[in-house]
Amino acid sequence: MRVSFSETDIPLPVYADIISAAKRLKGKARRTPLLESKLLNDQLGGRLLIKPECLQLGGAFKFRGAYNAIEQLVQHGASGVAAYSSGNHAQGVALAASMLGVEAVIVMPKDAPKAKIENTRGFGAEVVLYDRYFEVREEIGEKIATERGLELVRPYDNADVIAGQGTVGLEIIEDVKEMGLALDAVVAPVGGGGLVAGMALAMGKLSPRTQIWGVEPQGFDDTRLSIKSGARMPHGEGESSICDSLLANIPGELTFALNHELLHDIVTVSDQEVLHAMHHAFHYLKVVSEPGGATALAAVLAGKVQLKGKTVCAVISGGNVDGEIFKRALESS
């Protein structure tokens, strides 16, 4: 049922794959609610709904895609999986593998947030650390998978992972319809682009008038640049960002193919805007957001995605943050 696309001829996920993913995830993933703050709405002059995937198992939306992919690998006989990840996909894969009773080996950068490394180990995975300035994680991950007979679960360039992330969009639309609302836009953080691609697939079918916005950290706007130029390209060099979960160097092949077609626009946010958004999530919504997780909210608060007179849903994609960074958010205005 899948259509092929692009340079790679890898089959792209379609809407039906999201429905299948939702069935696999039922009773396994957490169905996160939609949150909203009257005080924030009054300030902003619109209706801002928040999808808090920080409350998802493993503290990020990543569990959805990981479970959806690994469940199918296990059905086909896999006894273990390998992955590379800055931390959230790591935790999602580790937790899903442990729930499905298979081994997981995860390649993570040495300088990932402590909480992410500890939690990945806590879920029972073997963690292999690498130096992200001198080593290539894809190569290490592929080598480990081959040597140890494990299935590699890529963090975003995997149709089943994208379909799993798409269930975020499915739930948003279900809840918004139950509230009797029409959604003008959804806004999601973009690292490799799997979340926003999956959501765009769901929205395109269920709520075609809803604009899909992606948000990248300033200086790490490879998806924005790629869409603009019409071909996958890396972001510039030399920048730094506190958004550890969104530092992918170049869009995935599958995610680029989808996002290029389906996204309305991509904007970028600064570290300061992100800290401000984390503080707002703390104060108005009572949820813990990590820097990368707060970028969509940051874009709305900074007026980069129009909210006035509209109904917009922003995804807080994860909450795995160390206390030191969170303190900086509390100190930001």
Next chain:
Amino acid sequence: MRVSFSETDIPLPVYADIISAAKRLKGKARRTPLLESKLLNDQLGGRLLIKPECLQLGGAFKFRGAYNAIEQLVQHGASGVAAYSSGNHAQGVALAASMLGVEAVIVMPKDAPKAKIENTRGFGAEVVLYDRYFEVREEIGEKIATERGLELVRPYDNADVIAGQGTVGLEIIEDVKEMGLALDAVVAPVGGGGLVAGMALAMGKLSPRTQIWGVEPQGFDDTRLSIKSGARMPHGEGESSICDSLLANIPGELTFALNHELLHDIVTVSDQEVLHAMHHAFHYLKVVSEPGGATALAAVLAGKVQLKGKTVCAVISGGNVDGEIFKRALESS
């Protein structure tokens, strides 16, 4: 249908009142999910479910009771309400009144957390500040209500408020049954005792084997002392606590009548145990808890409520906390 009780002959709420409250709150209050952390469960050797009422409208469970009471007052012609509150009932009343289109005047202590005072005003209420060391809030509240023709909505000694809070218990049992679990205990913070009393009414009907535990801050254990002695009595003097929302001086008449009958036990927790629990809620559950809101979780983490081999649900009752106190929690181990 209500049975009368005790010294005061005020009718006590019954289970049917909670069902009526749930109908009134449907589509108005937020249905908060149950959260859970595999890492925390593994550490503690049991299954700990969290009911995060910090995610409730107004940042605390208080909206439930306030809306349930005020909706009925408005049905009976009230054009405005008055209340006294350390902050969470204030926000609940202010928000419910604004949703129902009536005036609200709230008496709050000068030293309440800034966020609580600002938010109460933000919901459109008039705030009257008082000095809680030299003035009596009940007297100020009653005077304002009489002079301005407003209905006084007491924070816990009100059958409709207690019934509204009871919907927390109703939702917990519904969700736990859907998960196929039996609940050994529920644990809730105790200030005036309205939340735990309402929950105990719901549990007594729907899950009679579930033990109901209350938790008070050390030195503010008036409900514990009252139940022990068999009569309402205040807590001792001279102590301090960071749990600003749980500093009621003496149990309510209605809440004491119910809690005396229905509670399994009450334990107390220290400020340090509370900060530790706030940190755990941040790290494992990704929710923001205020000090008073974290007492039930603190009691479980400190082993004062047994979790090993059991399934226990702890309510995080509110998340309205200033950044300075939250930073202390992040610094606690």
